[in-house]
Amino acid sequence: MPQAPGHPSACDAELAFHTLALLARAESRPRALALRAAAQQHGLACLVDDDALSIGEGVGSLAWPIDDLPSADDVPWQQLRAIPVALVTGSNGKTTTVRLVSAMLRASGRRAGFNCTDGVFVDGEAIERGDWSGPAGARRVLRDARTQAAVLETARGGILRRGLAVSRADAAIVTNVSADHFGEYGIDGLEALADAKLVLARALQGGGTLVLNAEDAVLVEASRRLRVHLAWFATDAEHPMLREARRLGLPNCAPEDGELLLHINETRHQLGRVKSMPLTLGGAARYNIANIAGASLVAALMGVEPATIAALLLRFGSGRGDNPGRLERWRIGGAEVLLDYAHNPDGLGGLLRVARGMGAADARLFLLLGQAGNRDNSALGELAAVAAAANPFRVVLKDIDGYMRGRDVGDVATVLSAGLQASGVAAERISVHLDEFEAARLLVESAGEGDVVVLPVHNLDARERLAAWLDAQ
Numbered sequence: 001m002p003q004a005p006g007h008p009s010a011c012d013a014e015l016a017f018h019t020l021a022l023l024a025r026a027e028s029r030p031r032a033l034a035l036r037a038a039a040q041q042h043g044l045a046c047l048v049d050d051d052a053l054s055i056g057e058g059v060g061s062l063a064w065p066i067d068d069l070p071s072a073d074d075v076p077w078q079q080l081r082a083i084p085v086a087l088v089t090g091s092n093g094k095t096t097t098v099r100l101v102s103a104m105l106r107a108s109g110r111r112a113g114f115n116c117t118d119g120v121f122v123d124g125e126a127i128e129r130g131d132w133s134g135p136a137g138a139r140r141v142l143r144d145a146r147t148q149a150a151v152l153e154t155a156r157g158g159i160l161r162r163g164l165a166v167s168r169a170d171a172a173i174v175t176n177v178s179a180d181h182f183g184e185y186g187i188d189g190l191e192a193l194a195d196a197k198l199v200l201a202r203a204l205q206g207g208g209t210l211v212l213n214a215e216d217a218v219l220v221e222a223s224r225r226l227r228v229h230l231a232w233f234a235t236d237a238e239h240p241m242l243r244e245a246r247r248l249g250l251p252n253c254a255p256e257d258g259e260l261l262l263h264i265n266e267t268r269h270q271l272g273r274v275k276s277m278p279l280t281l282g283g284a285a286r287y288n289i290a291n292i293a294g295a296s297l298v299a300a301l302m303g304v305e306p307a308t309i310a311a312l313l314l315r316f317g318s319g320r321g322d323n324p325g326r327l328e329r330w331r332i333g334g335a336e337v338l339l340d341y342a343h344n345p346d347g348l349g350g351l352l353r354v355a356r357g358m359g360a361a362d363a364r365l366f367l368l369l370g371q372a373g374n375r376d377n378s379a380l381g382e383l384a385a386v387a388a389a390a391n392p393f394r395v396v397l398k399d400i401d402g403y404m405r406g407r408d409v410g411d412v413a414t415v416l417s418a419g420l421q422a423s424g425v426a427a428e429r430i431s432v433h434l435d436e437f438e439a440a441r442l443l444v445e446s447a448g449e450g451d452v453v454v455l456p457v458h459n460l461d462a463r464e465r466l467a468a469w470l471d472a473q
Helices: 013-027 030-041 094-107 135-142 156-162 190-204 217-223 240-248 286-301 306-313 345-358 377-389 411-422 436-446 460-472
Strands: 046-048 052-055 062-065 085-089 112-116 119-122 125-129 149-153 171-174 209-213 229-233 252-256 259-264 267-273 328-332 335-340 365-369 394-397 430-432 452-456
Touching: 030 046, 030 052, 085 094, 085 190, 085 286, 094 112, 094 149, 094 286, 094 306, 112 135, 119 135, 125 135, 135 149, 156 190, 171 190, 171 286, 190 209, 190 217, 209 217, 209 286, 229 240, 229 286, 240 252, 252 286, 259 286, 259 306, 267 306, 286 306, 286 345, 328 460, 335 345, 335 460, 345 365, 345 377, 345 452, 365 377, 365 436, 377 411, 394 411, 394 436, 411 430, 436 452, 436 460
Parallel strands: 085 149, 085 171, 112 149, 171 209, 209 229, 229 252, 335 452, 365 394, 365 452, 394 430
Antiparallel strands: 046 052, 052 062, 112 119, 119 125, 252 259, 259 267, 328 335
């Protein structure tokens, strides 16, 4: 049956193909393609986006506007080179690991650049603020002419939407894999999520090393399919995977009898007492012990001397500027206050275990709770169940500005409230204050002597405002 003019199925196929060909020709950039091919022949990175093309990395890079590219013959190839690059991904601990490795590189005398959920930083200076944990942040680091070594946070969303920013890295780490973001981009289980994060291994084909968490069973199983050099970390040197790594001579790092031990190049190095490392809160923050072990391996693989790593670990975390927004601690009005980024059930569970260990057995727990809007109701229920298991005395529910992601105002709080009550938290212990800063302040002002206040805060502006307010108390 003939279709009416203008109906989609009535289009002229020949005309449509002609139009597409004209559009493709208008957007084609033959010089960019030629430069990318030439960079590949020289063994150099070529980064391209809508605004610029760059060849080389950091101090060994040059960039040109995308509309004013040179010919391959006009590129000063002798000035261009690679720099040490590490990639960092995982469900939890990415930003802490990035900051640790970057600090270790700086302690070794190199100007380190990194990107993370808080921004882009080069040699301690903030270049951009906000969530730059994707390819755009990586390009900002690698195009900065000051950068002598790069540590690139590589979030799941960026990988699935845009792939890796780089095709080569010296080291990469997957900190862990836990249930989060299911239902997005076809990822519905831990195995598929691990496969997405392990895309990092593709950048290591030239001889780089992949650092994995031996205590993550999903990563251990997935590692059997990989064909790259492996290194392992754990919170216990007697873990079977760590014993096997030592037998095989693979790089590994874990505590033994309270001492963090690094094995690399068939040599055993003592990195110090775990309880003496500020980031562990006297050994109570078990997840930070894992972050420290993984970061130490990555730094060693990038050429940082073990003695430099050990010295850094004894001071990193003693100042709040070392790791802002991650396990920051205040004592206000006799109450212990913890500020953190915990953003999924595993992360929140780890934080609440630390919090419970800080107070007396009968200490009252005050908890701020919220979540990004792109988690489904089932995921919100799981977060609420983890919170309820800690037996909070009071829970204040919030929205997260900038993370609504399709949800209506207050919708997340409504679902979390129902989940808390279903898990046994009495309705009178739950209140809603959607503004993140005001909700956190209310909790702190409500707490008293011996109480513990746990504040997972996610919006960067709210966090910085809250930290300033806490400092002033």
